[in-house]
Amino acid sequence: xxxxxxxxxxxxxxxxxxxxxxxxxxxxxxxxxxxxxxxxxxxxxxxxxxxxxxxxxxxxxxxxxxxxxxxxxxxxxxxxxxxxxxxxxxxxxxxxxxxxxxxxxxxxxxxxxxxxxxxxxxxxxxxxxxxxxxxxxxxxxxxxxxxxxxxxxxxxxxxxxxxxxxxxxxxxx
Amino acid sequence: xxxxxxxxxxxxxxxxxxxxxxxxxxxxxxxxxxxxxxxxxxxxxxxxxxxxxxxxxxxxxxxxxxxxxxxxxxxxxxxxxxxxxxxxxxxxxxxxxxxxxxxxxxxxxxxxxxxxxxxxxxxxxxxxxxxxxxxxxxxxxxxxxxxxxxxxxxxxxxxxxxxxxxxxxxxxx
DNA sequence: GACCCCATGTAATTAGTTACATGATTCG
DNA sequence: CGAATCATGTAACTAATTACATGGGGTC
Numbered sequence: 084x085x086x087x088x089x090x091x092x093x094x095x096x097x098x099x100x101x102x103x104x105x106x107x108x109x110x111x112x113x114x115x116x117x118x119x120x121x122x123x124x125x126x127x128x129x130x131x132x133x134x135x136x137x138x139x140x141x142x143x144x145x146x147x148x149x150x151x152x153x154x155x156x157x158x159x160x161x162x163x164x165x166x167x168x169x170x171x172x173x174x175x176x177x178x179x180x181x182x183x184x185x186x187x188x189x190x191x192x193x194x195x196x197x198x199x200x201x202x203x204x205x206x207x208x209x210x211x212x213x214x215x216x217x218x219x220x221x222x223x224x225x226x227x228x229x230x231x232x233x234x235x236x237x238x239x240x241x242x243x244x245x246x247x248x249x250x251x252x253x254x255x256x
Numbered sequence: 257x258x259x260x261x262x263x264x265x266x267x268x269x270x271x272x273x274x275x276x277x278x279x280x281x282x283x284x285x286x287x288x289x290x291x292x293x294x295x296x297x298x299x300x301x302x303x304x305x306x307x308x309x310x311x312x313x314x315x316x317x318x319x320x321x322x323x324x325x326x327x328x329x330x331x332x333x334x335x336x337x338x339x340x341x342x343x344x345x346x347x348x349x350x351x352x353x354x355x356x357x358x359x360x361x362x363x364x365x366x367x368x369x370x371x372x373x374x375x376x377x378x379x380x381x382x383x384x385x386x387x388x389x390x391x392x393x394x395x396x397x398x399x400x401x402x403x404x405x406x407x408x409x410x411x412x413x414x415x416x417x418x419x420x421x422x423x424x425x426x427x428x429x
Numbered sequence: 430g431a432c433c434c435c436a437t438g439t440a441a442t443t444a445g446t447t448a449c450a451t452g453a454t455t456c457g
Numbered sequence: 458c459g460a461a462t463c464a465t466g467t468a469a470c471t472a473a474t475t476a477c478a479t480g481g482g483g484t485c
Contacts, residue, residue, distance in 0.1 A: 087355075114346070114347055165355055165358055168373040168376075169355065175405055176257065181261055182338055182341075184397045200341040203341075204343065208346045224357045224428045227418065227428060231350075234414055249400060254396075
């Protein structure tokens with residue numbers, strides 16, 4: 084998926100790896116922190132697939148930069164991805180859900196403790212995201228993404244409440 | 257993560273691969289469909305790591321079955337995982353979010369079309385999950401998981417509405 | 430006869446992530 | 458002097474997913 088995001092960023096303007104890393108993290112409001120190596124790895128895969136092409140820009144003092152731009156194929160692939168809605172059943176691969184349920188089955192008391200800890204985590208996360216959201220100069224796209232996250236956090240917090248209620252009413256098993 | 261779910265299932269009762277696949281999908285209410293090969297792959301890794309151990313059960317007509325159970329180490333590892341809350345920032349790796357935002361930046365009109373399609377998808381998904389949710393004999397744990405999914409779907413639908421509003425009010429860029 | 434269920438496995442691919450390696454500049 | 462920023466890359470590891478291979482039994 085990172086792959087498509089990088090393509091989208093390159094579609095806005097050609098950039099080199101290091102620059103992309105920063106643009107990516109800014110767009111995501113810090114909710115997806117990248118190891119720079121990931122960017123270089125992904126870029127070289129994209130280049131192998133013919134979706135992007137580099138132009139080497141020589142620099143006197145710093146290392147040369149490889150500025151990538153989309154090929155025709157890359158632009159086509161990006162458009163295809165962006166136009167197609169995410170299909171099929173929504174999938175449940177969220178660690179929190181599975182963990183709480185697994186613990187709920189195995190050990191209801193421990194599950195209640197886990198829920199309490201998890202709720203704290205989520206409240207902290209909510210506060211932090213709200214802070215980022217309120218920062219001046221935030222790109223509107225980033226604001227939207229953070230709103231999405233906040234809505235989900237709210238939903239998940241409500242779910243934790245549900246779990247607690249059901250665990251106290253005779254358990255999950 | 258599959259790994260821990262399999263451990264959790266094996267903690268309830270020792271099972272062989274094929275059986276696990278079904279138990280897994282039943283627990284998740286069909287929201288995570290497995291290729292059987294995934295189970296066998298994961299099981300052999302777990303065995304390599306000493307977290308589970310097999311007992312071969314001979315069968316006359318059908319192929320022999322390898323019934324796995326947790327080792328002490330496996331039980332410890334499972335407990336460790338279940339007790340520890342999911343830490344750190346909530347991360348935004350959801351394809352829908354990124355796709356809508358990418359398209360919103362690149363092509364607002366296409367983004368509105370995408371949102372409409374995505375909303376239909378989500379409504380269909382909601383209906384289907386609600387149907388599964390209402391099925392008789394559904395394990396309570398599965399019910400909880402589906403509730404979590406439904407809450408998230410609601411949240412995401414509300415987010416799509418937000419996106420649409422913002423796209424109509426001058427866009428995301 | 431075709432297709433699904435039972436039952437297992439190996440190999441390969443795709444993605445994300447980390448570790449490791451290199452080296453100059455700038456700021457406190 | 459040390460830390461952060463700039464700039465790139467290779468190699469390895471983990472996890473999920475898919476493709477491929479095998480073969481008996483039951484049902485329509």
